[in-house]
Amino acid sequence: MTQILHSLSEKNIQSLCGNVIYQRGKEYFIDKRVRRIRFDGNTVIAEVVGNDVYEVEISGLNSVKKLQELNCSCSCPYEGLCKHVVAVLIHLYKNKTKRGVKNIGLDSVTKDELVQIISTLIKESPSLANRINILTQTRILNQKEIDKKLRSLFSDSIDYKSMNSFIKELNSLKRVILLAAKQDYKRARSIAEQIITHILNPNNYVDDSSGKLGDYLYELLELTTTLVKTDQEREEFTNTFFPIYINEDTGYGDTLGEILIKINKQNLTFLETYCLRHLNQIKTSKTKNKKQNLYRIVSLLLGIYDETNDPDKYIELCKQNLSEYDNMHLVDKLIELGRTKEALQTCLEIKKTRKVSPYILKKIEELKNS
């Protein structure tokens, strides 16, 4: 509502038109003769039912400084400020507190005053406190606020005992994502990514022996998959989380790999090409995480080939023997496909050429006996 309507009072309406017209206008208002009020920017238009139906138009709401400067017109024959216009002005005055926060002047109070007002309200009706609590917890925090909250949450070591309250705080952030998702899914996704990045930070000290943070992360990642909608967004998500995935050693790597596949489900060729490109780079590089990186990428590729039901590519990749469990995966896959002879032969070859794991020795026994 505009400043001018905000300053309306019975007294200053009366001073505009005199007592007789004012009383008539007020009767019209009380008789509910004002109807179809609509605001159009600077102007309010209404119908007033008298001997006929008259159209009242009052303009200059946002531009005039004094009430008498308002441009009032009515379709009735009366010259000057008529009872119809007065009825509309009284309607505006009586309803000014119903048209939202601005009408009660909250836009002009300072933050301290607002806190004071809310404290008074809570004293008057204590149940408001709960309601306000929920509203403040689920408002959409800005990026800085979320970052600050996450930093303080993760600054301490989280042990088994403090896990419950830690998850509670994280859940309140998840509610912020859900709220944001209703208005702006990109904003919601960026909040989710902020939280995921914090959880996967290798410098955290979190004792997740209860698995609660892992569960939370999985749910959060699932939620995030619903917020990644276009090819470009899938690519962005992959670019952000692939490097975290291949270096992950906090125990959430498999979860993250699963989600990378899930997000790219509509275009797994993209993810496959992406992985193969990085695989080739890392094969020839000398990074200190080379072993870990190769293991992660091979795992992801094997996951993709399972998803696309492509055992030939799966077997071919295992045979390159790029990472530590490839032999086991190869033997398991051959058995799964019913190629037991080939599986046994592979096991025997592994036994001949390499340091053999107890797993392979066990498989040899099983396969010989089957």
Ligand SMILES: [Zn+2]
């Ligand atoms: Zn009139």
